[in-house]
Amino acid sequence: MSDYKAGSNLEKVLKAGQFAFTGECGPPQGANIVKLKEKASHLKGCVDAVNITDNQTAVVRMSSWAASLLVQQEGIEANFQMVCRDRNRLAVQSDVLGVYSHGIRNMLCLSGDHQKFGNHPEAKNVFDIDSIQLINVVKTMRDDGKFMNGQEIDVPPKLFIGAASNPFAEPYEFRVFRLAKKIAAGADFIQTQCIYNMVLFRDFMKRVVDMGLHEKCYILAGVTPMKSVGMAQYMAKQVPGMDVPDSLIKRLKGAPKGKVGEEGIKIAVEQIMEFKEMQGVAGVHLMAIEWEHRVPEIAKLAGMLPRPTF
Amino acid sequence: MIVAEAKPISEILTMVKGLKKVLVLGCKGCVTVCNVGGAKEAGILASSIRIAGRKEGSIVEVGEHTLERQCDPEYIDEVKDLVPLYDAVVSIACGVGPQFLSERYPESRIFPGVNTKFMGGAVAHGIWSERCAGCGSCVIHYFGGLCPIARCSKSLMNGPCGGSSHGKCEISKDVDCIWDMIVRKAMDQGRMQDLLEFRPPKSWTTARDGGPRRMIREELVK
DSSP states (O other): OOSOSSOOHHHHHHHTTOOEEEEEEOOOSSSOHHHHHHHHHTTTTTOSEEEEOSSGGGOOOSOHHHHHHHHHHTTOOEEEEEESSSOOHHHHHHHHHHHHHTTOOEEEEEOOOOGGGSSOTTOOOOOSSOHHHHHHHHHIIIIIOBOTTSOBOSSOOOOEEEEEEOTTSSSHHHHHHHHHHHHHHTOSEEEEEEOOOHHHHHHHHHHHHHTTGGGTSEEEEEEOOOOOHHHHHHHHHTSTTOOOOHHHHHHHHTSOTTOHHHHHHHHHHHHHHHHHHSTTEEEEEEOOTTOGGGHHHHHHHTTOOSOOOO | OEEEEEOOHHHHHHHHTTOSEEEEEEESSHHHHTTSSSHHHHHHHHHHHHHHHHHHTOOOEEEEEEESOSSSHHHHHTTTTTGGGSSEEEEOSOTHHHHHHHHHOTTSEEEEOEEEEEEEEEEETTEEEEEEOOOSSOOGGGGTTOOHHHHSTTOOSSSOOTTOBTTEETTEEEEEOHHHHHHHHHHHTTOTHHHHSOOOOOOOTTSGGGSSOOOOOGGGOO
16 A cells, blocks of 8 residues: 555655646647647656646636546646536536546646636536535545545545645735645645746745645646736736736846747746745646647756656 | 616517507516616506507507515405406516416416516615525625625635635626625634635535425414
């Protein structure tokens, strides 16, 4: 019997005390398996696990569990994302059993963007349970071998449980407590929202460390390289809960023509280097949105290669 | 109260198209308070239908009447001699009214004249806001007397999502983030610890998810 909760590669990396590095890959808006595999292939060997998003921004895509399986078939470990927006507790639990049965070992529990943002704003939402309750459901299934109704599970699913944290959303004072609630509910690891405001994040991590939360859970800092000034401005203004300082936009604007992307990558690498040294940070979650092919380069520049193997 | 808004007149005219006699039926309950379905509005809607009917040369008579309440069989009975005189009734009560009418007068055609919106109240003159989702098992005492089921866009029970910004919900700058209000109130009262407790999944059996609801109070049943 191993000491692992789920035995995923990501869990092994973190438990071994290695600085973890996870990536992200959004499923296609269609059944384009070739495209999905092509995107994921860039991440192979560069990261410890790849988050497979679940109808992110409430836009219909190939289901996250199906895309997770396809990615795993390519020899890349998936971090299966699940949002509460689209599933009631029956669907939640049956999908957990389903993904585990097919070899998925990591799962990220999220509330989900409101459908208003997506391409089916007329949809009825579910939100039968919230993200913290979802964490607890998956933990109860794993550790107690029980469904939400208390019924015994015939072969419980063993998943390494992740959750998200947004240190920059308001009310700011509550964010560290919400993180604590997620950990108490059963989160094994946390992936944060994309960090741009390093001043605020350092303060957040100080509070995390003061509360000893980093000893109860692995915290992965979220990084998304800016591809352009337009992207930075869009994220600053349009994306809820995103904190993009003016100084960062200024720095991108100051980059030579045609070199803004390079500057974005440089900033991301600098961030990763700092996170490696930051107390309480156990790894980095790199969300290179539609920029998967740049991940190997970022991983190399940030000294994240080679990735540990077990 | 139950808050409703008038249906577009074009939608109502489509319902009554080709009819000769139409009765507009108001209600003195909630819809009067929110200025959408009382005697005054019944008069206005009746005039609008009359004018449109005259233009089209179809409707010859539009009556108007307002009941004390349309959610009570006793008052619904009041119009038993009136309803059969018309080809259709446009009820401008909340969704309860036209259904009580439909059940009491099965031979008649009953149309809804308003869109029933939510349970809430006026927060300023002309502005109404939702307060209750009617989940059937109130839990607002855990949240400083404010309801995240009705007022959080995601009905979150364990704190604000990552989209809360400047006290507003991620879905719209016009929507307050109720969790921002809950957290700030708890901080002001020095009761933050109340919010740190894990709130388990709610049973929705008492909400609409448990099927259409019915309530019996034995002591009142004759």
